[in-house]
Amino acid sequence: MSALKKLVNTTKMVTEKCPLVFNVLAECETTKARVGKMCLPHSDVDTPVFMPVGTQGTLKGLLPDQIDSLGLQIMLSNTYHLGTRPGPEILEKAGGLHNFMNWHGSLLTDSGGFQMVSLLKLAEINEEGVKFQSLNDQKSEVMLTPEHSIHIQNAIGADIIMQLDDVIKTTSPDKDRIEVSVHRTTRWLDRCIKAHKNPNTQNIFPIVQGTLYPDLRELSAKDHVRRDVRGFAIGGLSGGESKDDFWKMVHLSTGLLPKDKPRYLMGVGFAMDLVVCSALGVDMFDCVFPTRTARFGCALTMTGQLNLRQKNYKKDFRPIDENCTCSTCKTYTRAYLHGIVTVQTVACHLLSVHNVAFQMRLMKTIRDSITNGTFPEFVQKYFLNLFPEKDYPKWIVDALNAVNIKLL
Amino acid sequence: MKFILEGLTKCVPRIGALKEIEAHPGLSIETPMAMLYTRGGSIPHITHEVFKIISKEPQIIQIPMVSTYHYQEVMEEYDGNISEFVGLKDCLTCVSVQDPGDLTQPGHHAKDHIPLWTRSGKVLLNAEQYMNTVEAFKPDMYYFLSDGDTNAKSATKRISKSVENTVNFFKICLDRHRKSEVLKNSFVLSAIAGGYCTKARKKCINEVTKDDIVKGVLIDGLHNNGPEVEFIAFEEPKSIVEFIVNYLPEDKMRVVQGCWNPVVILKLVRMGIDVFDTSYCNLVTERSSALTFNFDNVSETQQYEINLRQNQFADDFKPIIENCACLACRKHTKAYIHHLVTVQELLGPLLLKIHNNYHFMKFFEKIREAIRNDTLKDLEDVVERQFMAHQRMLLNTKATN
Ligand SMILES: [Zn+2]
Ligand SMILES: [Zn+2]
Numbered sequence: 001m002s003a004l005k006k007l008v009n010t011t012k013m014v015t016e017k018c019p020l021v022f023n024v025l026a027e028c029e030t031t032k033a034r035v036g037k038m039c040l041p042h043s044d045v046d047t048p049v050f051m052p053v054g055t056q057g058t059l060k061g062l063l064p065d066q067i068d069s070l071g072l073q074i075m076l077s078n079t080y081h082l083g084t085r086p087g088p089e090i091l092e093k094a095g096g097l098h099n100f101m102n103w104h105g106s107l108l109t110d111s112g113g114f115q116m117v118s119l120l121k122l123a124e125i126n127e128e129g130v131k132f133q134s135l136n137d138q139k140s141e142v143m144l145t146p147e148h149s150i151h152i153q154n155a156i157g158a159d160i161i162m163q164l165d166d167v168i169k170t171t172s173p174d175k176d177r178i179e180v181s182v183h184r185t186t187r188w189l190d191r192c193i194k195a196h197k198n199p200n201t202q203n204i205f206p207i208v209q210g211t212l213y214p215d216l217r218e219l220s221a222k223d224h225v226r227r228d229v230r231g232f233a234i235g236g237l238s239g240g241e242s243k244d245d246f247w248k249m250v251h252l253s254t255g256l257l258p259k260d261k262p263r264y265l266m267g268v269g270f271a272m273d274l275v276v277c278s279a280l281g282v283d284m285f286d287c288v289f290p291t292r293t294a295r296f297g298c299a300l301t302m303t304g305q306l307n308l309r310q311k312n313y314k315k316d317f318r319p320i321d322e323n324c325t326c327s328t329c330k331t332y333t334r335a336y337l338h339g340i341v342t343v344q345t346v347a348c349h350l351l352s353v354h355n356v357a358f359q360m361r362l363m364k365t366i367r368d369s370i371t372n373g374t375f376p377e378f379v380q381k382y383f384l385n386l387f388p389e390k391d392y393p394k395w396i397v398d399a400l401n402a403v404n405i406k407l408l
Numbered sequence: 409m410k411f412i413l414e415g416l417t418k419c420v421p422r423i424g425a426l427k428e429i430e431a432h433p434g435l436s437i438e439t440p441m442a443m444l445y446t447r448g449g450s451i452p453h454i455t456h457e458v459f460k461i462i463s464k465e466p467q468i469i470q471i472p473m474v475s476t477y478h479y480q481e482v483m484e485e486y487d488g489n490i491s492e493f494v495g496l497k498d499c500l501t502c503v504s505v506q507d508p509g510d511l512t513q514p515g516h517h518a519k520d521h522i523p524l525w526t527r528s529g530k531v532l533l534n535a536e537q538y539m540n541t542v543e544a545f546k547p548d549m550y551y552f553l554s555d556g557d558t559n560a561k562s563a564t565k566r567i568s569k570s571v572e573n574t575v576n577f578f579k580i581c582l583d584r585h586r587k588s589e590v591l592k593n594s595f596v597l598s599a600i601a602g603g604y605c606t607k608a609r610k611k612c613i614n615e616v617t618k619d620d621i622v623k624g625v626l627i628d629g630l631h632n633n634g635p636e637v638e639f640i641a642f643e644e645p646k647s648i649v650e651f652i653v654n655y656l657p658e659d660k661m662r663v664v665q666g667c668w669n670p671v672v673i674l675k676l677v678r679m680g681i682d683v684f685d686t687s688y689c690n691l692v693t694e695r696s697s698a699l700t701f702n703f704d705n706v707s708e709t710q711q712y713e714i715n716l717r718q719n720q721f722a723d724d725f726k727p728i729i730e731n732c733a734c735l736a737c738r739k740h741t742k743a744y745i746h747h748l749v750t751v752q753e754l755l756g757p758l759l760l761k762i763h764n765n766y767h768f769m770k771f772f773e774k775i776r777e778a779i780r781n782d783t784l785k786d787l788e789d790v791v792e793r794q795f796m797a798h799q800r801m802l803l804n805t806k807a808t809n
Contacts, residue, residue: 057747061453061754064739065461086722086747093723094743102739315482327457331495335482339448343527345754346450353457 019159020203020230022047022262028375031403032254032281035370038231038262040106040159041201042098045073047262047283048366050269050359051108052291056081057101060291060352061345064102070326070353071360073105074159076286079112079152080119088155096157107158108286110266111149111207114235117167125166127184146191150204154197160264162233163192165207170239175213182216185209186223193227205264207235208253212245221256231262234282238267247276247399254281271300271362275382276396278366279375279403290359294351297341300358303385306334308351313338326357376405384408409548409595411439411623411661411682420653420680421779424661429500430593431548432466439661439682440775442768443470443502445509445690449479449494451765452690453758456495462735462762468500468549470685472507473533473541477526480541489546503542503550504626505599508665509687511634514557517569520576522555535580539588546590549624551663552581552616554599556628560644567603570629574601575615582619597624597663604630604648613655624661627652627681635691637666642675653680667691670701670771671795674788677775689764693757696749698728699767701794703774703787712798714742716760721746734766 021039028034036047052059055078059067067075077097086100094100097107116132117123123132129145146164153161165188166181168174189206196204206224210217224232234253237246250265257263262283268274269287277285290300297309299320306313306320319329320337328337328350340347369378379400383392384407392407400407409430414423424439444451446469451459471490479493486493491501505522506512516523521532538553555573558566578598585591598616602608617625630645631637649664656662663683664676673684692699692713701712714721714728727737728745736745736759748756778784 056751056753057744058753058755061758063458063461063735063755063758065735066457081751085751086743090723090743090747094725094741100741100744100747102744315485317486327455331456331497333486333493335486336449336479336493336495339479339482340450344448344450345453345757346455348754349453349455349458349758353455 080115083152108160109158243395290355483544500548539584549595553577558603558629
């Protein structure tokens with residue numbers, strides 16, 4: 001279907017001055033998908049990449065050795081949680097989160113702003129920052145400013161850090177307020193860049209805002225592209241908007257961002273979304289879903305999800321997925337997992353391993369098919385497998401149409 | 409599988425070994441030792457993948473029926489044994505009745521049955537049903553069904569009833585074992601009931617140890633399992649265990665279940681007990697603690713156990729024990745584990761469990777070494793000194809609070 005366009009590979013190196021080098025290694029001829037290598041201070045990262053979320057400096061009970069054998073190159077940690085416990089002082093004393101948790105791959109941290117707005121009820125945002133009531137002391141109010149967020153993220157020491165942005169509910173209809181947030185987010189970006197103490201070892205990513213207004217997104221992207229940064233995040237999505245709005249904003253945003261820098265779509269990680277958004281030109285994803293759902297006995301497969309709590313697995317002696325090579329599928333049957341899910345913590349570990357392995361395998365398949373020039377065929381087959389009756393959701397058909405893939 | 413004692417004399421403490429194991433012909437598992445405690449067939453917090461990382465040698469996992477009874481129906485159709493089913497196929501399995509880590513609710517007796525408090529409630533189990541499950545599990549070792557619902561305070565009537573039940577169960581289990589094709593290579597341990605009454609124990613031993621099929625014995629009915637066993641002072645079971653051990657045929661492997669603390673374990677070893685379990689490690693892990701007692705001569709400052717929840721560890725970037733070779737100590741600090749347990753992340757108990765199990769296994773290695781060098785009493789003194797200092801400290805903290 002498509003001949004592969006090989007790019008002249010002028011491989012750049014990570015130097016002390018440049019903690020992120022991004023090389024696009026292959027581009028899909030049909031869609032906007034591309035394969036890249038992102039060289040970070042702690043490791044190389046093959047893109048498109050899914051980053052599992054290790055909120056509090058651990059990936060759901062997995063040992064660093066296990067994380068290594070899953071082939072993980074980068075994971076995400078949450079600034080709000082780590083800033084509360086163990087706190088920046090301990091992290092600084094430990095020499096950063098990498099040392100603290102003994103993980104030698106790459107790390108990315110969020111700004112903490114989103115978590116505050118979503119976790120804390122009384123968050124209020126003004127020009128200075130995000131104001132919220134402390135969880136520890138009911139009476140005191142605490143302010144998270146761009147400077148404060150960067151201070152914590154510097155203490156954590158992740159390879160990629162996020163600017164603090166003015167988070168607005170994605171479905172908010174208040175265009176004036178959204179416009180304010182777009183401008184404020186850029187002002188906060190400049191404050192973050194100014195406060196950033198480790199520009200030689202940590203990369204700060206701006207966040208493109210504008211929720212569902214194309215003109216505001218355009219404004220936000222254009223403002224951010226002018227700054228001296230090495231990658232971009234697409235924010236303000238995955239917040240309850242319709243899938244129709246969602247893909248259009250992703251499509252628009254990747255079109256506005258420069259081709260030679262990585263694009264990170266925040267908070268997106270369902271398998272279908274990963275396939276569609278890779279086609280739309282996204283390079284990085286993160287989501288708590290694969291590890292969170294493991295806790296409830298849910299296993300991910302290429303054809304959907306298995307809820308291992310269900311009685312029909314009681315005597316099912318097959319592995320979760322015959323084609324999966326993870327340590328869980330090599331050793332355990334669905335029947336045994338059914339017997340321990342939600343009762344033994346071991347079950348949570350086992351499903352986390354499988355679900356992360358599933359995400360890794362899906363991303364590798366996406367990368368390999370882009371490199372081989374068979375990405376459109378892979379996408380067609382993937383969705384036919386998921387929807388054998390061809391009752392494809394409309395947004396998927398439309399989104400793929402926009403990048404020249406017709407589902408079979 | 410055979411249990412072979414080192415040396416032929418009647419002496420205690422003793423070194424023995426399980427040998428000629430069908431699945432592992434070259435393997436020899438030395439005693440005194442501790443079987444790995446499991447719940448629902450899993451070593452708490454430790455998956456097969458982690459087990460392979462931390463343990464190179466096959467070990468014996470103890471499978472309490474009370475937490476695995478719900479697999480019976482499944483195992484009847486499963487083409488394999490219980491160790492394969494639970495994902496630990498390199499381990500040997502030993503099926504026990506009750507869970508040493510959980511308090512066994514006393515009472516609720518019914519004629520010819522024992523109550524089993526499973527996940528889905530009370531199950532009244534008789535010897536035939538028990539053997540059906542054992543046959544479905546196909547373990548390498550198992551105990552015959554017993555009524556172990558006695559402790560130091562049990563009344564005479566309950567004690568004689570427990571012996572009567574256990575002897576009846578013995579006869580049925582023995583008969584079933586003789587007829588069983590799938591269990592013909594399984595190592596059989598009979599159970600001795602009788603609480604703290606020498607007469608009852610004697611009667612039970614006379615009935616359940618004569619047959620050649622019986623390769624080992626479980627001294628049951630000393631307690632009702634669960635966390636309280638940690639605080640049973642040695643003086644309580646001392647005379648009854650002494651009596652039992654002296655009365656037992658010496659060639660049989662002797663097992664005692666429960667979360668006994670290391671001091672009591674050492675004293676039981678000195679009396680000639682061969683096998684224990686790691687339910688104690690589980691108990692310590694669940695309270696976010698790490699075992700740190702030293703096996704060699706120690707300074708007075710040596711802590712017996714540390715609780716990683718304490719704030720003093722928040723910026724302690726040293727491992728739990730400086731030169732411990734376990735994976736948790738080689739790769740992680742107390743500060744990190746403190747963080748994990750305070751934010752309730754699953755990796756916290758996992759790392760603690762790795763260390764505690766490792767430390768406990770090393771402790772048993774040291775016990776065997778001390779028996780060979782005739783220094784067991786010294787080891788006991790060292791451990792007891794640390795343990796007593798720790799108990800005093802706990803009492804003082806309680807008093808000041
Ligand atoms: Zn798997
Ligand atoms: Zn250790």
